[in-house]
Amino acid sequence: MSLKNINVALIGNPNVGKTSVFNQLTGLNQQVGNYPGITVEKKMGFCKLPNNIKANILDLPGTYSLNASSIDESVVIELLLNKNDRLYPDVALVVTDVENLKRNLLLYTQIKDLEIPTILVINMADRMEHKGITLDIPYLEEHLKTKIALISSRKGHGIEELKNLIVSYKTISSEPCLNASSIDVEYFNSLRHAFPNQLLYKLWLVITQDVNFLNLERNEIHGSFTKSHSDLKRLQQKETIKRYQFINDVLKEGLKVDSSVAKDFRSKLDRVLTHKIWGYVIFFLILFVIFQSIFEWSKIPMDFIDSTFATLSTMASEHLPSGVLTNLISQGIIPGIGGILIFIPQIAFLFLFISLLEESGYMSRVVFLMDKIMRRFGLSGKSVVPLISGTACAIPAIMATRNIENWKERLITILVTPFTTCSARLPVYAIIIGLVIPDTYVLGILNIQGLTLMLLYVIGFGTAILAAYILNLILKVKGKTFFVVEMPNYKLPMFKNVAINVIEKTKAFVSGAGKIILAISVILWFLASYGPGKQFKNAEQIIKENTKAHPLSPTEFNNAVASQKLENSYIGLMGKTIEPVISPLGYDWKIGIAIISSFAAREVFVGTLATIYSVGGTDNETTIKNKMAAEVNPITGQKIFNFASGISLLLxxxxxxxxxxxxxITKKETNSWKWPAGQLVFMSTLAYLVALIAFQILK
Amino acid sequence: MIQEIIAFIILILALAFLIRKFFFKKKSDKNCGSGDNCGCS
Structure with missing residues (x-):
């Protein structure tokens, strides 16, 4: 009796055990070659199945999706699009890993939508008990519209059942998972109208993938339905989001993970680190250690940088020929650069800890842990990722909201993310805390300054979720999304990865903020060194006349002239104009100028004060911190940076x-000025009111 | 005099840099990935 030949394609993400399944099915009946024209390995084999069927098994290269980004992936797409290929599969086996089902199912849904009979092979089933995983196979089969083979390729379990399923491939539904039209109804309707006999999803892949599709229709499609690269990318993103929505909905019922019954070391550790009480205790202990260390370990290098720049400034004014340029260098540029470089140690330590947490796999547990809190405030667990990323910088964090499917949840996350404490706030916090919070210890080990910094981070995060809760009530979010996070294995952080991350982040901070601070320092120096009226031009004369009765020492006289000039300079006049608005908060006009200039970037605050105090300050103090500490209100005689004004500034x-x-970036992501304008007004008003209340209570 | 000229050139360069940075920002196609803070500050 002659054998009936069928083609079987093995498809799956890398590292799902696809080759083990291939080996189990084919045994020694394998051939290894190359795909024509490229060096991608082609593995074929055959196996005899019941009912006199001979299956030609093709082990396709591992791919994450049908959106090709490598030659390996193009090979898969080209085969699946071309029905004339002699290897075109009669049935596709999509191999998945039971521990990473969500990610693996993206590819499954895409293959299924090509209307090829598809069997879902869930591999590594022997790990299920160990991991506390249970699958509702009938439910999954019904909703994924397929037959499922639960196997363990390592132990050879389920292979015979898989062979039986392959034999009955004709009974498998070819109904797609996703209605392709839902990606863009209008566009797909016109596609359907133009190509009534073609499969919509296949057309879509031909349009979006740069693969060698040997058919004339590709040119026809491109000619009539050309879209810009960015439009196509946007639609591809929309497609991916819709697929994950579908997968999340199915897995919510079909997959249960009970970590309390899992038995491996990782699960035991997860049980503690994601525990409803201990999880938070450990997380806060880790945060506590981080913030203590940031302050403790940074002291020596920060003091060194501060004094080095003070010395440089003095040297420049003493050794360079006197004149405008020398003053600009010694009073504007050097203090401005020093004002940013001083924070390198703290920024580096912050990113060192963040990298260690990410590399070790702990950060994913934090995301999972915080998800439980987020839900109570009406946010998706996916919002945690941008909120935690916001501790580095709000810009990439806001961009990271793109994977939140629900628009209103995404909008809320975009609007509240700037509340989380970004690295640009750190210089401001560090200098103010250093000035107004005593460097003392509670219980011998708890540094008050470190505790204050930690409290500010908690306030930032707390405000973000509280604001989200309020926005959630106002915007009436409907249709929650489900959060499935993939927990990576714990591992020892790789030194190289951590080092690269710390260097990259610190470099980005210094070069990004540094250039702006330098430019602003130059402008501020000019504004502080020139003035419009007689009060500025005749400063020396005015001071002489005012002090006739009580002559000043030469140093006192110089300081008085510098102060008179600064107050009547352009920047002084600007500062004096806004002073009535900010004085109820405990700030003088110099702080007011620093607040205005730091609208470009928060860290400019310190650089601005460094420049202003260098132009108009006393000669007795050289370092930025000492200059700020010595600043006194001429009317009240009180220090400008006291506990009340310091707390007010921090808040x-x-x-x-x-x-x-x-x-x-908010405008770009929301495509409207309405939201960033609202964000600006709300956050500025809140900041003003809280700072006002704090100062009025504490003064 | 030379010092003043150089100082004012530096001022013009600083102003031009800030204006270009905040008002005529270059559009970029690349995604902001690792190590890139996407123009943040």
């Missing part, structure tokens, strides 16, 4: 928007 920066780039 102001905790809540204020103060970042032009964040507003720009």
């Amino acid at each position: 102001f920066y905790a809540f204020a928007m103060q970042c032009a780039s964040t507003l720009a």
Whole structure:
């Protein structure tokens, strides 16, 4: 009796055990070659199945999706699109890993939509008990519209059942998972109208993938339905989101993970780290250690950088020929650069800890842990990722909201992310805390300054979720999305990865913020060194006349002249104009100028004060911190940076928007000025009111 | 005099840099990935 030949394609993500399944099915009946014209390995084999069927098994290269980004992936797409290929599969086996089912199912849904009979092979079933995983196979089969083979290729379990399923491939539904039209109804309707006999999803792949599809229709499609690259990308993203929505809905019922019954070491560790009480305790202990260390370990290098720049500034004014340029260098540029470089140690330590947490796999547990809190405030667990990323910078964090499917949840996350404490706030916090919070210890080990910094981070995160809760009530979010996070294995952080991340992030901070600070320092120096009226031009004369009765020492006289000039300079006049608005918060006009200039970027605050104090300050103090500490209100005689004004400033920066780039990215992501304008008004008003209340209570 | 000229050139360069940075920002196609803070500050 002659054998009936069928083609079987093995498709799956890398590392799902696809080759083990291939080996189990084919045994020694294998051939290895190359695909024509490329060096991608082609593995074929055959196996005899019941009912006199001989299956030609083709082990296709591992691919994450049908959106090709490598030659390996193009091979898969070309085969699946071309029905004339002699290897075109009669049935596709999509191999998945039971521990990473969500990610693996994306490819499955795409293959299924090509209307090829598809069997879902769930591999590594022997790990299910160990991991506390249970699958509702009938439910999954019904909703994924297929037959499922639960196997363990490592132990050879389920292979015979898989062979039986392959034999009955004709009974498998070819109904797609996703209605392709839902990606863009109008566009797909016109496609359907133009090509009534073609499969819509196949047409879509031909349009979007740069693969060698040997058919004339590709040119026809491209000619009539050309879209811009960015439009196609946007639609592809929409397609991926819709697929994950579908997968999430199916897995919510079909897959249960009970970590309490899992038995492996990772699960035991997960049970503690994601515990409803211990999980939070450990997380806060880790945060506590991080913030203590940031302050403790940074002290020596920060003091070194501060004094080095003070010395450089003095040297420049003493050794360079006197003149405008020398003053600009010694009073504007050097203090401005010093004002940003001083924070390198703290930024580096912050990113060192964040990298260690990410590399070790702990950060994913934090995301999972925080998801439970987020839900109570009406946000998706996916919002946690942008909120945690926001501790580095709000810009990439806001961009990271793109994977939130529900528009209103995404909008809320975009609007509240700037509340989380970004690295640009750190310099402001560090200098103010250093000035107004005593460097003392509670219980011998708890540094008050470190505790204050940690509290500010908690305030930032707390405000973000509280604001989200309020916005959630106002915007009436409907249709929650489900959050499925893939927990990576724990591993020892790789030194190289951590080092690269710390260097990259610190470099980005210094070069990105540094250039702006340098430019602003130059402008501020000019504004502080020139003035319009007689009060500025005749400063020396005025001071001489005012002090006739009580002559000053030469140093006192110089300081008085510098102060008179600064107050009547352009920047002084600007500062004096806004002073009535900010004085109820405990700030003088110099702080007011620093707040205005730091709207470009928060960290400009310190650089601005460094420049202003260098131009008009006393000669007795050289370092930025000492200059700020010595600043006194001429009317009250009180220190400008005292406990009340310091707390007021810390709270102001905790809540204020103060970042032009964040507003720009919010506009880009929401495609409207309405939201960034609202964000700016709300955050600025909140910051002003909280700072006002804090100062009025504490003064 | 030379010092003043150089100082004012530096001022013009600083102003031009800020104007270009905040008002005429270059459009970029690349995605902001690792290590890139996407123009943040």
